[in-house]
Structure formats: C-alpha cells, structure tokens
Amino acid sequence: MSEINDAALSAARYAAVIIAYHRQDLVSAVIERLRAQTRQPEMIVVVDNGGDIDEAALAGVGVAPVLIRRGDNPGYAVAVNVAAERARDAGIENLLVLTHDAVFGPTLAASLLDALGADEGAGCVAPTLRWVSRPERIFSSGGVVTRGGRAYHRTDEIRHARAVHWVDGAVLLLRLRALDAIGGMDERYFLYFEDVDTGWSLARAGWRTLVVPETAQQEPGAHPLRLGLRNMVLFARKARLPRIPVVFAVARRAAEELIVGVRRDRRLPVLDAGRGIADGLRDRRGKP
Structure with missing residues (x-):
C-alpha cells in the first residue's frame, strides 16, 4: 500500500517553468499565482530570454525560483527543454509550462495533474484558455491541424476532458516521459508552431493531448x-x-x-x- 501511495505522490509532483521576456512585473505575478496553488510546485524555473530579470526581486515566501539567463532569446522550445532537464535531474515527472503573461487560479495545477493522472496515455494536458481582456470569450479549447498543416483553435465550451490535436503553449502540463519520447520540444520553429508540432509528435509516439474545462487566461498577440x-x-x-x-x-x-x-x-x-x-x-x- 505504501508503494502505491509513493507512486501516486511521485506522479503528482511537478516543476513549473515561466518563459520570460522582459516584463519583470508579469513574471513576479505568475510566481505569486504558483505559490497560491492548492498543489505546490517542487521547483520553479524562470528562463529569462530577455536577460534583464532581477533575481533578487523574485524572492519571497515558498519555493525559491531557479533563474536561468538566456539573453540571446533562443526561443520557447529551448526554454522548455532547459527547464525539463532541470526537472529530470531533480527526479520530477511533470512540467507545467507557463508564458510570463499567463493568468490562472489556485486550482490550475491540481486540475491538470488530476487529468494527467486519470489517463495514463496522456502526455500533455492544458486548460481552456480565455482572453484576459474578455474573460467571457474562449480563445482556445484545444487545436486542430488540417491535412495541409493549417492550425486552428477550437473555441467551444467543454464539460469534460477531451483529446485534441494540440493545445496552446501559453499554459500546459507535460509528462516528461512523453516529452522524452519525442526527443524534447522541437527547437526549429523559434515561435508560434512549437505547440502544434508537440501535439503532432506526441500523437506519433502514441501519446494523447488533452484539454480540460479548468480555465486560464492570456491575451494572444499577432504573429509575424x-x-x-x-x-x-x-x-x-x-x-x-x-x-x-x-x-x-x-x-x-x-x-x-x-x-x-x-x-x-x-x-x-x-x-x-x-x-x-x-x-x-x-x-x-x-x-x-
């Protein structure tokens, strides 16, 4: 019985990575949201792609963030892969990925971990995303990829977890065994297609991608x-x-x-x- 409990506890552990590009204020706000989670992260990693985050300003009560400076801005996927390596070294099985402008409530981590734990074939799970400026409006409830490679967001309400082709990269939880199975996040894109590629790659490796009713918010920007x-x-x-x-x-x-x-x-x-x-x-x- 204790072995089962230990396994369940291990599966519920997670590290969180915040992908930062300038905006110290937003990074600090995300850290406070993580510290308010009903299930606390074992580790918080801030990957500073802008090279100007003040480490002292990130200190506070709770888990002390690990700051990794990458002022050359190598991109989203590199930040995820660097943080995943830190989590693996610490024996942590799951990685919560957050962009610095992500807004979410205290039950986010618990909801995503529960969904991942309930489906052994799931490699990635994400919340339904709403706009920050218009929280009544859904921005993404999972994504679809067409035969021609065009990626679309679904915007319908959901009541239960469902499998999708991909989920938006603003907020997602990765099972590191699944990420390892695809060789990490593909770094060739730099921006704006890593999430689509990750969902496709996970499916090719036999892993599902899920979206759940738990909500988070982001204000999506224009793509070059x-x-x-x-x-x-x-x-x-x-x-x-x-x-x-x-x-x-x-x-x-x-x-x-x-x-x-x-x-x-x-x-x-x-x-x-x-x-x-x-x-x-x-x-x-x-x-x-």
Missing part, C-alpha cells in the same frame, strides 16, 4: 507573417504532408494575412509572405 509562414512550411515538410493540400493551406493563410495587413496597417506585406515561404523551403530554422 514571415515567421508564421516559415514555420508552417517547416512543419509540413517534417510531417511529410501531402503537397497539394499544403500548397492550398499556405496560400490561403498568406492571402488572409495579406488582407489583414492591408486593413490594419494599410500596406500589402507581400515580401514578408514570400520570404517566409522561401525560408521554410530552404529549411531555415530557429531564431530569425
């Missing part, structure tokens, strides 16, 4: 057109998606983004679109 199209092409090539659906999916996204560019900035960003597609075809990876 060049980087978004580059990453979409990189993913399509990695996944060996059928060429014709990919061409149509990339062309449609480019056209939609061009229309948005004209309406928002009164300019037609054709060069950005062309360069993004070319970068993907030339296999240009990582930080632009």
